[in-house]
Amino acid sequence: MARWEPGTSERLRAAALELFASNGYEQTTAADIAGAVGLTERTFFRHFSDKREVLFNGQEQLIESFLAGISAAPDDAAPMDLVAAALESGTALFAHERRPFSRLRQSVIDRNPALQERERHKMSGLAATIGDALRARGVPEPAATLAAESASTVFGIAFTQWIGDGETRSLTDIARDVLAELRGMVGGRG
């Protein structure tokens, strides 16, 4: 982000989402997005490498926020404690104010198979990175992969609920509930 233009990225992102949602992702060009907020295409490309980047440039930050929870956990934390810690810190990124953006973003992705595949790739990368972090802490296989995939699954389910119509709970609270459901289902009654 260009420091001398505070808010430009955010304005471009908001305009892009509106155009993607109303006119279609494929039909929207970088010039359209820039023009919608009175900027040039060249300015757009100072902020985003392409229009897809508008939808996916938070991936690095998302991964880091999950990893931060794992790093901060006690040395003797069990794999599922690490999953819980990763979800606590990862979901904290999604403030209530972000929900309308996330809803709009998802509606754009749901209508475009190539974006759906990019999103699957992103989630699979998140799980792989969490798995690496768990193995680096000494969690053996297959526990590390099982735990990492569980974190990604719980996050995905919680996220879908979070952006649901009328949902008001925080993503963190929803993720806690879904994780509790997983623990009850897998370890308990099942």
Add this chain to the structure above:
Amino acid sequence: MARWEPGTSERLRAAALELFASNGYEQTTAADIAGAVGLTERTFFRHFSDKREVLFNGQEQLIESFLAGISAAPDDAAPMDLVAAALESGTALFAHERRPFSRLRQSVIDRNPALQERERHKMSGLAATIGDALRARGVPEPAATLAAESASTVFGIAFTQWIGDGETRSLTDIARDVLAELRGMVGGRG
């Protein structure tokens, strides 16, 4: 498959895999594959819609074999019992004789990002279909999605072990072990 030419699909598939592995997937054409077993390109296209189909045409059968286990389970089976039943029947498809083919296929996929994405799509479709089957049996959300994703994750981990160098256990046995690990980790010590 054309009934009047028993074994042709299998011969084409084996030739395709060898060519993909030795010359590269992108570099191999349908004509190359057909030529390697003394057949015409036209014959190839009677068996496969394109060369990618050689790697992915078992998807329908894979899904059906997972669903068969769910259908056969008692009405009062808990979600994790349904996961276990789906894994038992789904993994039974992978006889020991199939292991060399599966290894070669995976080595081709591992070297090609577009095929990796197709494989992710396949696994995500498997989880979605299992989830549908569980919901149709009355399993509520988020249990149905958690169980379906767990089945897919356990299958993926078990499959990776099964095609590992020197591995001799059956895929069914490995999947049982991985599922037991998940149950211990999620419900127990974690």
